Amino acid sequence: MTVLWIAGPRAVGKSTVGWEVFSRLSATTKTGYLDLAQLTFATPPLDLAGKARRLGAVRRVHRAEGARHLVVTGEHHADLLPEAELCWLHAGHDELVARLLLRGRGGGPPIPGDELRGLPEDDLRRLAAPTPAPPAAAVVVDTDGREVDAVVTEVLDRFFPDLSA
DSSP states (O other): OEEEEEEOSTTSSHHHHHHHHHHHHHTTSOEEEEEHHHHTOOSSOOOHHHHHHHHHHHHHHHHHTTOSEEEEESSOOTTTOTTOEEEEEEOOHHHHHHHHHHHHTTOSSOOTTOTTTTOOHHHHHHHOOOOOOOTTEEEEEEOTTOOHHHHHHHHHHHHOHHHHO
């Protein structure tokens, strides 16, 4: 099973892009989707070993059900799925500020448990931190000023060129 992990700084668009990549792939191929933040909701919060157990269990279920691809979104931990291909989404500071402020006001994608919703503007601005791609990133995709459709098309072209022909 091919595992594509879409990661990047907070509010870069991981969930939005990942869901659309999943949607397009699943139109032609059995594909699974996993948002790590949704999978690891827990009180108290899970440590890395707990996240690894949950992720491994869900991956096994998708594989057993015949999924050929698994799209994972969320904070990247190289040790959780070392075989995953990492796609790093990048956005500049101003773009991240705009997206964080939108999420803080309740805009953007409806993300259950969104910790940004309702935060004061000053706190949201402090969270805007463009992060360089880790060495493990197979591909870095710039999202500044781009529509989701264009970003998704680039991700699919770069990781699944045989499907986009």
